[in-house]
Amino acid sequence: MLSVKLIDLINEAYKTADEHGWHSINRTFGDLIALCHGELSEALEEYRDGGLNKDNLIYYKNDKEGNIKPEGVAVEIADLLIRVFDLCKDMDIPIIDALKIKMEYNKLRPYLHGGKKI
Numbered sequence: 504m505l506s507v508k509l510i511d512l513i514n515e516a517y518k519t520a521d522e523h524g525w526h527s528i529n530r531t532f533g534d535l536i537a538l539c540h541g542e543l544s545e546a547l548e549e550y551r552d553g554g555l556n557k558d559n560l561i562y563y564k565n566d567k568e569g570n571i572k573p574e575g576v577a578v579e580i581a582d583l584l585i586r587v588f589d590l591c592k593d594m595d596i597p598i599i600d601a602l603k604i605k606m607e608y609n610k611l612r613p614y615l616h617g618g619k620k621i
């Protein structure tokens with residue numbers, strides 16, 4: 504079973520973005536949130552194309568540079584997490600603490616809290 508520490512993934516996402524110049528340009532919090540929305544939209548488009556079939560979760564295509572690029576629903580969700588990790592480290596947002604706090608709080612909430620349909 505794959506075992507990784509969340510802090511290591513956060514640091515790696517930040518480092519890769521930094522090495523590729525994304526921290527050298529002015530990006531607002533709103534810009535970064537919009538990019539997260541973009542990854543969710545890409546995940547939805549992948550789903551619209553092939554659903555959650557195993558072959559549509561992770562598949563490979565050649566990119567413009569001739570590299571083999573992973574695509575698919577799972578990959579777009581991974582892109583979202585990568586963006587969230589980079590955003591949080593870049594803006595000193597304590598995401599690991601917030602995750603622990605919110606997950607504990609969610610355990611206290613009533614069954615189907617809020618009365619929503621979904």
Ligand SMILES: [Mg+2]
Binds near residue numbers: 542545578579582
């Ligand atoms: Mg993407």
